[in-house]
Amino acid sequence: MATTQLEQPKGSGPGDLALRTLRAMPRAWNRFWRLIALYMPKRLYARSLIIVIAPMILLQSVIAFVFMERHWQTVTQRLSQATISDIAAVIDMMETYPHDADYANIIRIAQDRMQLKVDLLPPDPLPPPGPKPFFSILDEALSSEITRQINRPFWIDTVGNSNVVEVRVQLEGKVLRVFVRRSQAYASNTHIFLIWMVGTSLVLLMIAIPFLRNQIRPILTLAEAAESFGKGRPMPRDFRPRGAEEVRRAGFAFIQMRERIERQIEQRTAMLTGVSHDLRTILTRFKLQLALAGGKAETKAALNQDIDDMQSMLEGYLSFARGEAAEDTGRFDLNAYFQKLGEEAQLRGCNLTTTLTGDPAVHVRPNAFARLLSNVIGNAFRYAKTVEVHANHGRGSLTVTIDDNGPGIAPDKREEVFKPFLRLDEARNLDASGTGLGLSIARDIARSHGGDISLEDSPLGGLRAVIKVPA
DSSP states (O other): OOOOOOOOOTTOSHHHHHHHHHHHHHHHHHHHHHHHHHHSOSSHHHHHHHHHHHHHHHHHHHHHHHIIIIIIHHHHHHHHHHHHHHHHHHHHHHHHOTTOSSOHHHHHHHHHHHOEEEEEEOSOOOOOOOOOOSSOHHHHHHHHHHHHHTOSOEEEESSSSTTEEEEEEEETTEEEEEEEEHHHHSOTTHHHHHHHHHHHHHHHHHHHHHHHHHHHHHHHHHHHHHHHHHTTOOOOTTOOOOSSHHHHHHHHHHHHHHHHHHHHHHHHHHHHHHHHHHHHHHHHHHHHHHHHSOSOHHHHHHHHHHHHHHHHHHHHHHHHHHTTTTSOOEEEEHHHHHHHHHHHHHHHTOEEEEEEEEOSEEEEOHHHHHHHHHHHHHHHHHHOSEEEEEEEEETTEEEEEEEEOSOOOOGGGTTGGGSTTOOOOSSOOTTSSSOSOHHHHHHHHHHHTTOEEEEEEOTTSSEEEEEEEEO
16 A cells, blocks of 8 residues: 655744744844944943943842842831731720720820820711822832721821821721821831942942043053054154053054064165165266267167156156155145146146135145145146046045046046056057056055045046045
8 A cells, every 4th residue: 555645845844943043043143232232332431331330230220129129118018017007906995995985095005105196086088099109118018008907998198298107097986097107117218228329339430430541541542653653643752552461562562563664664765765876877877878979869869768768767666665654744735735736737728626625724744745636636637628626624634526527547447547557558658658656656645644545437527536634
């Protein structure tokens, strides 16, 4: 006999459901922590305070809740139970000895022995219930104990007088009114515990906050020194490793790294300066030999042009390798530079429009920054007839936007043009202008200031160059 077995669809079993749940838990956990990180403070000092304060608040909240729930409520319940027991005893004596018309002895015993002020009122209806307080353990404790021990119509006032609690009980032919001191039915010393708890927390915070600030200050100083070095500015004179051992090690490592980088730059510059000097000597000797040698004037002119191109290329290579790292930061006037730029545009026959928003004075390395702008704007002058330059200086940063109506650069070539010695000419020949280092030098200067250069499409139809540097 053939048997048919029904196959269960994949993913429909309880095991698969549990597996999917387990796989979804890490993703949900990661989303939760990303949400927490989104609203968390970003600064180390604020996060350190949260690390100190949050556990303290959580611990004290748990302690306060346990104290309120266990100690305070239990003590208040016991005191209220004892107070209502005294009132019930007074009612029992009144009902046991009804021959005493004014109950003078019972009232005297209640006042002397039980600290209760007892009055007898006419058998009028009890007052309507008043509004209950939002948070009152005493009101709940007294009401439950009167219901349990006396079980008669009653009315209580725990809100009116802060030191006295009034209780009225409906009896046969009269109303018993009792005034009780609040301290007899209520644990009134709870605020002392809260004051001690909050006061101790404040003292701990007063100690922790200056300590945290003192520990974080060396980290901030190290960050400022690294940022200054990244922008090409001199390191603060008062910088020295401080703080915890790990922070000191990071500070010493930064100083050693900075010294190694500066030493490497100095060695490279010195080597290239020597090579440049030797090559200039050879090129000068070539010129002298050509001047003294005979031959056709056309051939000598071509050779002289080759020597001039080689010298120009040599100067470009040296400038790119040397950079402007040795220059100190100073004040650069954008208005004065734009005025000179307008004169250059007239000589080149270009239409130039310049606009400036914000302070014209920026804090950069003046010669290097002037070269950065000259390389980028000169490139626009070379290939376009209309150039617009807009500078926006504010909030510690400078953005210079250069738009032109030239042929532009293809999007896939915009990063390649920043590579050294790369030109977009079809053939790299010596008759082509430039050495392919202008944009490379410009980006190198921008990044040495802590900024960068990007190329985009221009609204004028050509190329847009955006220069962003801290200033």
